[in-house]
Amino acid sequence: MLLRTDDIFTPKAVTALRQLVSRMRKGKGIAQVYSIDDIPVISGGIPHRLLPTELLDEDALQRARAEALAHPLTGGQLVSPDAAITLVIVRLNEFSTVDELFPMVRDIRRIARTIATEHGLEVLVTGSPALTADWFTEMRSQRIKIPVITCCVTLVIAILLLRNFSAVIITSTPHIFGTIWTLGAMGWIGIELTMLGSAMPALLAAIGFSDSIHLMLHMRHEVDSGSSARSGAILAIRRIGIACALTSLTTAVGFGSLLLASRPSVRDFGGCCAMGCVLTFVAVMTLVPLLSGTFLGRRCAAVAKSEQMSRWDYCFYWVGRCVSRRPMLITVFSVLITIALAATALKLRPDVDIHSCLRFVLESLSMTPSIS
Numbered sequence: 001m002l003l004r005t006d007d008i009f010t011p012k013a014v015t016a017l018r019q020l021v022s023r024m025r026k027g028k029g030i031a032q033v034y035s036i037d038d039i040p041v042i043s044g045g046i047p048h049r050l051l052p053t054e055l056l057d058e059d060a061l062q063r064a065r066a067e068a069l070a071h072p073l074t075g076g077q078l079v080s081p082d083a084a085i086t087l088v089i090v091r092l093n094e095f096s097t098v099d100e101l102f103p104m105v106r107d108i109r110r111i112a113r114t115i116a117t118e119h120g121l122e123v124l125v126t127g128s129p130a131l132t133a134d135w136f137t138e139m140r141s142q143r144i145k146i147p148v149i150t151c152c153v154t155l156v157i158a159i160l161l162l163r164n165f166s167a168v169i170i171t172s173t174p175h176i177f178g179t180i181w182t183l184g185a186m187g188w189i190g191i192e193l194t195m196l197g198s199a200m201p202a203l204l205a206a207i208g209f210s211d212s213i214h215l216m217l218h219m220r221h222e223v224d225s226g227s228s229a230r231s232g233a234i235l236a237i238r239r240i241g242i243a244c245a246l247t248s249l250t251t252a253v254g255f256g257s258l259l260l261a262s263r264p265s266v267r268d269f270g271g272c273c274a275m276g277c278v279l280t281f282v283a284v285m286t287l288v289p290l291l292s293g294t295f296l297g298r299r300c301a302a303v304a305k306s307e308q309m310s311r312w313d314y315c316f317y318w319v320g321r322c323v324s325r326r327p328m329l330i331t332v333f334s335v336l337i338t339i340a341l342a343a344t345a346l347k348l349r350p351d352v353d354i355h356s357c358l359r360f361v362l363e364s365l366s367m368t369p370s371i372s
Helices: 011-025 058-070 098-119 128-162 165-189 197-224 229-260 264-292 295-306 311-325 327-345 354-366
Strands: 002-004 030-034 040-043 046-049 085-087 089-092 122-124
Touching: 002 011, 011 030, 011 098, 089 098, 098 122, 098 128, 128 165, 128 197, 165 197, 165 264, 165 295, 197 229, 197 264, 197 295, 229 264, 229 295, 264 295, 311 327
Parallel strands: none
Antiparallel strands: 002 085, 002 122, 030 089, 040 046
C-alpha cells in the first residue's frame, strides 16, 4: 500500500498512517503489517521508534524526517526521497484459491477508502495479491464478454449472407451446442478454465459457424434445384461433409500439436480446442439436418425457391471473373507478396520485451484506483 500526501511527516499524515496500520492489522486474512512506524532507530545509544510516540510537534517530526531519509531501511525504501510517499507492507495469510483472495483484497481496499476519505489523502493499493485479484476479475468478465461479442458478430454475418431469420437460427445453433458440450466435457474431465481457455468459445464459434454456413448455402442450392429442405441438407452433407470433416480434422490436429508444449496450461488449451473441434463438427453435422427437417427448414426452402441473386452474389461473381481473367498478374502479385511477408516472418523471434512489460506494469500502477 502507498500513502501519498504533500509531506508524510506532519501530524495529520502520521495520524492517518497509524490509523491505517491499526485497521489493517484487524482486517480479514492479514498476517502482518509493516510501516515506518515500526522501524527502530538508535540515537545516543538508546533505541527508540522512528516516529514520535507522544505529542506530534513539528520539531520532533522534522527530526524523524531527517532520520528516516538517512536510515538504510527507510530512505528510498519505505519513504520516497521527497518524503511525500510512504510504503506500508501488508503480508496476507496463506490462501489456496483465488476465491479466498478476493475478500482479503476487498477488505484492504475498503479500509484504504475509509482512511483516504477521513484524512483527505491518497491511498494506493497495489502489489502481487491486488494485481492478481484484478487480473482474475478481468479474466472472468472476459469469459462472458468474448463469447457474447463472438455470437453477435456471427449473427450479423449470418444475417448479411443468408438474409433469412430461419437460416440464421439453423447456422447459429450448432456452434453454441458445440461450445457447451466442450465446456461441459472440460468440467467432467476436471480441466480448469484458464485465461487461454476463455478464448476457446470464440474459436469454436468461428470453426462451427463456417461449417454451418457451407452446409446451409449448399442446402439452399439443392432446394433451388427442386429438393426439400431435409433432402437438401442430407445431399449437402453427402457432398461437402468430407471437406468439412477434413478442415475440422486439420484444425484439431493443429491444436493437438500444443499437447507437446512444456507448459500445462498450453497443453490443456490445445487438447481442449482439439476436442472442441471434434464436438463442434459433430454438432454441425447432426443439428443442421435435424433443424432443416423442422418448420425452420421449410421456411428456408420457401425463401430459397423465390430468392434472386443478391449484391453479395454479384460481388463474389465479379471477383471470380476478375481473378480468372488475369491469372498471370494475380499469380505474380501473390508470389511477390508472399516473398515479402515471408522475409518479415523469418525475422520474428519468440521473446519478451522487458521494456514493454515494465511499461505495462507502470501503467497498471498509475491506473491503480486511488481514493482521495
